[in-house]
Amino acid sequence: MLQSAEKGQYAIGAFNENNLEWTAAILDAAEELQSPVIIQCTGGAAKWQISYRVVADMVRRLVEDKNITVPVALHLDHGSYEDAFKCIEAGFTSIMYDGSHEPDFETNLKRTEEVVKAAHAKGISVEAEVGGIGGTEDGVTAKGELADPEQCAKIADLGVDFLACGIGNIHGIYPANWEGLSFDQLKAIKERVGDLPLVLHGGTGIPVEQVQKAISMGISKINVNTDLQLVFAEATKKYVEAGLVDDGKGYDPRKLLKPGREAIVERTKELIREFGSDGKAWN
DSSP states (O other): OOHHHHHHHEEEEEEEEOOOHHHHHHHHHHHHHHOEEEEOHHHHHHTTTHHHHHHHHHHHHHHHHHTTTSOOOEEEEEEHHHHHHHHHHHHOOOEEOOOTTTHHHHHHHHHHHHHHHHTTTOOOEEEEEEEBBBBEEEEEEOOOOOHHHHHHHHTTTOSSEEEOBBBOOSOOOOOOOOOOOOHHHHHHHHHHHTOOOEEEETTTTTTTHHHHHHHHHTEEEEEEEEHHHHEEEHHHHHHHHGGGGGGGTTHHHHHHHHHHHHHHHHHHHHHHHHHHHTTTTTO
């Protein structure tokens, strides 16, 4: 999936899910635009939904019962060493071991190697990370770094399938004084890792022209979480503020959640088009 994106110079959206409605909305958008899609889940989201196994079963059943025809990957986002192994057993098709927060690079290197060995034995792809991505993700805060190209090369040599690398990006909402992506750093990293697909975390709020330039330089997977949370919250807020909760059975959760679900579908479609993966389901 990502190898095709890297060769074709488009990116595949990796959209974080939070519940059944969220997941169904992302799948609907991908199916409508015939785009491959990555559904991803953090440890916090899995805990909210009880477990990784529940998430894996839910995604699998939704794909089957909604007759989704496009390629769908289920990915662990920012997984700890322990959670990577839990997801291997739970039936995820792809995992991220985020060793960027380990005490030193050697620990990241050693544990990434162990995760790659265990995952590849079961046909599961692995994402690794070099250089902490700024902001806070699932309770882990990083200032944001420019990943060292030499460290990226060492991680790539372990046989990882794709690599997240800090190039000035952050999680959450970007501040007004954000300096933008470092394309010089991206170029240096790409030169060292060759055709290995690279991952851009913190996709919310980066100007479209910067995102598309990054794609042209080797970014093949773009993570989206905050963006969908914002549109869901805004649509739900409008429903409540319009007094629709008190209109007949407007309190019915199916009615209450519908505007947010529809907003996720529309925003996901916009992002798929921006990333250039629409119509690429069978590339």
